[in-house]
Amino acid sequence: MYLDNSATTQVSDEVFKEMEPYFTKEFGNPSTLYSIGRESKKALNLARQRVADAINAKPEEIIFTSGGSESDNLAIKGLAFKLRNRGNHIITTEIEHPAVRDTLYFLESIGYDVTYLPVYENGIIKVEDLEDAITDETILITIMHGNNEIGTIQPIEEIGKIARERKIKFHTDAVQTFGKIEVDVEKLNVDLLSLSSHKINGPKGVGALYIKKGTRVEPLIHGGGQERGIRSGTENVPGIVGFGKACELASKNLDEHYEKLISIRDELIEKVLATIPEAYVNGDMEHRLPNLVNFRFKAIEGESLILLLDAKGYQASTGSACSSNKLEASPVLTALGLDPVDVHGSLRISLAPESDSFDVDEFVNVIAESVSRLRQMSPLWNQELDYDGVMCKKHGDDCRMC
CATH class of the missing domain: 3.90.1150.10 (Aspartate Aminotransferase, domain 1)
Structure with missing residues (x-):
């Protein structure tokens, strides 16, 4: 019995069926002008619409990536590099995914200042701590929606309101929450949001970054200008098609x-x-x-x-x-x-x-x-037990271990 679905999920039959033609018959590059390329472009557009619909976004606000880790990197580095002339302070938590945590360690190594908010016994931050951490140099808050190890959900909507009031960009990693609970970018008040396909019965190696209209990031991958110039490289059409279908199914059955x-x-x-x-x-x-x-x-x-x-x-x-x-x-x-x-x-x-x-x-x-x-x-x-295995030295007669 497989009980590690936060690590990855099985690709559903419906998703695989929709992907299959794009490995063989519909193999065109979506950047080309002839018919087989146009068909791939059409499939790409449908998938983008499906992802957008699933999180209450616009299709043009969806950038396809190779997965959650790239989405996190693009959001955090891309925003930090773009806003470097406005400040160098970023706020996060002590329990972020390594894709966020290690990205922030890198930014610290090149001069950025990062505040790591504590969580308490319940694994949730206090909003007051966040408010106290904000400075005139704060350019980004990045706090995950749901934790991948313990499953706690942070007060993202409230954090987003604070960020918006203070005119600070806000990113959340929603890789674990999407498909499990409602993820609505408007309700959450986020500027950037990371998604991954393989957590929702889609294929591995594909994800997306929601970038709210008007939010600008510095590209990390340069080249042919795909994905509105934000993420160059020929798109993974079969994977994106599968991701789009997985999003549709996740929303329908939520x-x-x-x-x-x-x-x-x-x-x-x-x-x-x-x-x-x-x-x-x-x-x-x-x-x-x-x-x-x-x-x-x-x-x-x-x-x-x-x-x-x-x-x-x-x-x-x-x-x-x-x-x-x-x-x-x-x-x-x-x-x-x-x-x-x-x-x-x-x-x-x-x-x-x-x-x-x-x-x-x-x-x-x-x-x-x-x-x-x-x-x-x-x-x-x-060592908790006495030699006769009856009396617990530490807890006494009431110890359940004894």
């Missing part, structure tokens, strides 16, 4: 899928917390994505838990797929104020609409068995 995902997620949370001692949910319990839950289990190693679950047929993760090969503690979870040792015992479950085909009770039992097995080998768990 409400139905939301209710289904909420139901599975909440059942999973309830049963894990009731079944496994010293299990916790990371992040806010209310303001969170409908398809994602991040658990923390005391005294185990998350990587080992992933391998045990995989051996039982369940694919999940400890956090972001972009950093799954790194052994250091997740900066997102440590930003919540958690002990770095406990951070390593995390498990991210991210659902898709088709996840209703799996048995939650059976899955919870597999998690419980795996956690118990790892705790038997864990010195961190065993």
